[in-house]
Amino acid sequence: MAKRWKLYTASTLALTLALAGCSSTGNSGDSASKEGGEGSDEKKVLNLSAASDIPTMDSSLATDQVSFYIMNQTQEGLYRLGEDDKAVDGIAEGEPEVSEDSKKYTFKLREDAKWSNGDPVTAKDFEYGWKRTLDPETASEYGYIMYDIKNAEAVNTGKKKVDELGIKAVDDYTLEVELEKPLPYFKELLTFATFYPLNEKYVEEQGDKFGTTEEKTLYNGPFELTDWETESKFKLVPNEEYWDKEAVKLDEVNFQVVKDPQTAINLYETGKIDIVGLSAEHVDNYKEDPNFNTELRTSTFFMRFNQNDEIMANKNVRLAINKAIDKEKYVQSNLNNGSIAFDKLTPKEFVKGPDEKDYVEGVKSELSYDLEGAKEAWEKAKKELGKDKIEIELLTYDSETSKTDAEYFQAQLQKNLDGLSLKIKQQPFKQKLALESKGDYQLSFAGWGPDYPDPMTFVDLFVTDGAHNQMEWSNSEFDKLVKDAKGELADKPEERWAAMQEAENILLEDAAIMPMYQAGAAYLQQPYIKNYQRHKFGADMTFKHVDIEGKE
Structure with a gap:
């Protein structure tokens, strides 16, 4: 919401309502009241509101909370944040092999990971994506977050060639990364969007339009972005090519861009969104509500x-x-x-x-x-x-x-x-x-x-x-x-x-x-929303394991 709270704000600069997910945007689709519980044939739909449109879906160029928040649902790096903000397996399988001086990591990638167009996700996608971000011609504002990688700063400032970056695809499913110094939180850092892989052929075909529309973006995470209408709405639907698609419970996540807090509350009250952030004038009216929550x-x-x-x-x-x-x-x-x-x-x-x-x-x-x-x-x-x-x-x-x-x-x-x-x-x-x-x-x-x-x-x-x-x-x-x-x-x-x-x-x-x-954050959240994970760093929320249970 880094996620700059981020530029939140990632990020980061940030959203004014420091609730990227709680004031998270939702499309007020007519399916809002049709979610079912376990054993139901009804769709499981999460409806939210967002205080802003998505600035970009290009992981090399993103700097803000909203972009990182949505990319966390649609993309995946070597690892992703799980419960208690610990790094769990993403495209990488298991623990990496680490050198004695803790500066060289060798990651084994899963062979069943695919992009939404059916292409395999390979070590070469990580090598290309990271080099693209650090290439001075890309002008990535977030390139500096990679400076722990060997030669990253020199590459980003034009003092060394891109090929001298400390990352190497040993083969399709083995990735080798060298660091400038030991980094105890390296796995957690790798969950951040700037470290996502990119499909070189696809990105080069789209040129400067990559990441600007749903049709110009490729996905390797739990969801795909669709129905993206600028400053109006967007939607997430399950990515059928995702390696762990069986873990995804939701059929849709609808977002509607809502900049007026009262409008968002009205949508919540009429069942058209399931979570709503509360501005100051509304907190006292709802603090006794059983669905009321606050957090620092x-x-x-x-x-x-x-x-x-x-x-x-x-x-x-x-x-x-x-x-x-x-x-x-x-x-x-x-x-x-x-x-x-x-x-x-x-x-x-x-x-x-x-x-x-x-x-x-x-x-x-x-x-x-x-x-x-x-x-x-x-x-x-x-x-x-x-x-x-x-x-x-x-x-x-x-x-x-x-x-x-x-x-x-x-x-x-x-x-x-x-x-x-x-x-x-x-x-x-x-x-x-x-x-x-x-x-x-x-x-x-x-x-x-x-x-x-x-x-x-x-x-x-x-x-x-x-x-x-x-x-x-x-x-x-x-x-x-x-x-x-x-x-x-x-x-x-x-x-x-x-x-x-x-x-x-x-x-x-x-x-x-x-x-x-x-x-x-003061917000109302419907009790039928289960496993809605909020994070202290990186992307604000994760939808991968969210479920809808017991909604009448």
Whole structure:
């Protein structure tokens, strides 16, 4: 929902409702009330809503929560996430053979895996897919996630040839991968969409249209995408060529793009969708409902300051904005869904360090609500900029909840910072991501969800010239700490942990971003939905084992 919560947000930037699946989109098909239980001849149909259309189905180009979420249902890598977020067999069978230095992996692939067109899924598909992603000509924003593979960074930056990448199809069903350093969470990392295989012949035939429509996409996972109508609806149906198709219980998953929370609730109340995310004004009305649920997610939301802009480049401007918004009031009044006000980048209750303490315990932040401090920093900023009046534009998503949130930020900043005028620019999800990638904004509301179980999935977002930095912030000490944590400290867990924490401290001390909150989710889910797996990292949900039982 990385999944950037992701660009959630993967991701990642993110969806405003931090519930990629709970506000997951659903087509309101007329089969919504016809699912049967065990032994029934009726179709088993799951109907959902989504807050956004799918930006792309090209695993080399995807950067957002929605794309990763849908690709997790329709594609499969060497492994996929199972219960408790553990990597389970996908196209790979069993445990890989690992060298003594833990840097060389040999995977045996199952011979019964096929693409939806009947072609076998082979080791060559993985070699082609990974090389395509890292080829500089592909311009993949997510190529950096592969930098643990030998020569990946050098290939991606044009310093080495693509053929020098540390991946080799030994034969059709044996894949050899070499790493730069040992990586304890490598199997879990391989569940992420960027590591999916690609059918070379098919992709090359589609050219730049690959992944843009259902007809221009090939599938090797539990489901296929169909009925994809831009900004309207899409559907998943079982992939008859999937090697484990007997495990798939659902006959259809229908999605309808719904950007208004009340509309989504109306669809739920009339039985046209089975899960619905609740916005703040609806939580109190439903908290006694037996189908009501809340959870704290591992995604965080924040403001990006584009330092290519003279105003945003001023640290006192960033400090003033950071301290001028009452985040506690915001999460209680605007969200009211289990989200918590948060002053850091990496979420709490995500990962523990070598000392078994929560990673965030070692991160410091002075970016909490402080009205006096905000006014003081603002006056300094105006003097430094030689301006009495300052106008800033806030880029955000185009949903109704995003509008309400932006209006709250606008009211707080204009009230608390004398001379500030905040304009709101709402954009559809895909267009917003594009503007951020181009650096065409001043202030942007964004979010991120983890792609793998390690703090680095958050921390390295902001290295100089990083694909997801997108705000021209640069700090050499921060860069060195991240580089060390990825390199020479790889086998020194305590020192590596401390380096990541110190890097995050630098980011926050400079007020490079404005942390806002760690996302919660309040939602209603029908009790007849069984085995609906939610994940803390990677794709937000998995439908492979979902079943419909006991629906009347």
